[in-house]
Amino acid sequence: MSDEPSENISGGPTGGGQIAAFEAADPSSATRAEVVIDRLGDLYWRKAYGGQGGFECLVRTILSQNTSDKASQPAHDALMARFDSSDLAESLAAADREELVEAIRSAGLYNQKSKLIIGVAEEVLADFGSEADFDRYVREADPAEVRNRLLEMKGVGPKTADCVLLFAGGRGGVFPVDTHVHRISRRLGIAPADADHETVRDYLERDVPAEKCGFGHTAMIQFGREYCTARKPACLEDPEACPMYDVCERVGVNPEMGEVVDPAETVADD
Template sequence: MPEEPTENISGGDDGSVAAAFEAGDAGTRAEAVVDELGGLYWQKTYGGKDAFESLVRTILSQNTSDVASQPAHDALMERYGAERNDADAADDAGAEDDGDGTDGRDLAAALASAEQSELAETISSAGLYNQKSEMIIGAAERICEEYGGREGFDEFVRTEDPSEVRETLLDVHGVGPKTADCVLLFAGGRDGVFPVDTHVHRIARRMGLAPADADHETVREHLEADVPGEKCGFGHTAMIQFGREYCTARRPACLDGPEACPLYDLCDRVGVDEVGESVVDPAEAAELAGE
């Protein structure tokens, strides 16, 4: 499961069961936007993903596309996953074979003892593989040291206060706000968490849901304040899908006319010149308007 799914499927204890989306009466424009997205895409249960694997996935996805990061994740899991069927597993880091062809280690332990050059080669399709391999090994070492491995970290993410979990995650080298929020959302299933990626950052400012010059953290604060907690996770994945299908960076659907965008009436179109058919970043548009 890519942390930014092509479709709005975040999974859960049973990722195959769809949940009906009930819009209700929106109290803010941001909530109205999410409710409209609920009419376009379907909603599924959040949470249920392994916290450490979610962390690894999101690190792999940094500064790259799902098309590139997914093969890297699959290769990593095949080589280091606890359930991998590796004839040489018993030789890795002195581990003992448990009799079923695996080495019995969890993913965090396996990655904590991984050779960086080998891991870098394994995840090379994700780009920036030297940096990412260093981040992943460092995170794995810390998680093994502080939580005893994958299961202890997963318990921490699921049960502790979200603000404490977020602060702890942000203290891990290579983990930024979006990565921390994705772990909270997809592993912890926490309400009130609205991760901000490039799509969400662009759309929220273009629509006028956050200031035109807002950074990622400011956009997150506005969305989490204006969207009910139980709708934040769905809003995140639905807005990403909307950004890919309608509100793209270079040519949003509104340039083809009001009828081309289902959220046209809820959008300020900051930085979009429908007459001239040109688009600039909302921050640039705000700067030009102030001159």
């Protein structure tokens, strides 16, 4: 918990963006996944996503890989301050790598990430002509095409591609899966216990309405930080400590015994 921000990651009304307008579904007819997202909507500010620059979002997401927001945000801020933000792709493609390393050091894995960032900058300019054209492509091209093209870039995995589609493209129906979403979806029982990240994404994007996916992603992350942590979920202390207790199957969690295992281990034990 100490490595993550305490505030709602959606930012609240003063954090920018617009509120996501959606109605809670009738629980008798909704999927369990939608019921979960609706419940999270009672806990967190519902932000609509989109509007970020595609290339800057791509860089920001690379910086966030394998580290916390607390570490990656200062690296992003330092990068934006040191390089020309008016044409970031041009600036980073021509960057001195040691200078870039120094700027992003707080994000960890800085040697690897500096190479990846310069590489995607060069690729964006070579294939799209300019940062502005790349940003337009992310916003306007077919989402499946954009996702596949992003996945062709070195260092861009499914979560990074989906974050660009969501935060820059504002695409409905995109539900990026990070470690929190992967863990919680399986604990709740809205994805198979042994599902990998891509399978969890398939289940969530199938069962959560498109307009609720972006909010669901950030809200589930926040829920994982505040309540359903990897080793000490709130229900171990007291069922009433978790606002999702009544809609959770607690796969891999045994409050009576005080035990927590990865949900996939429950499948192996069957």
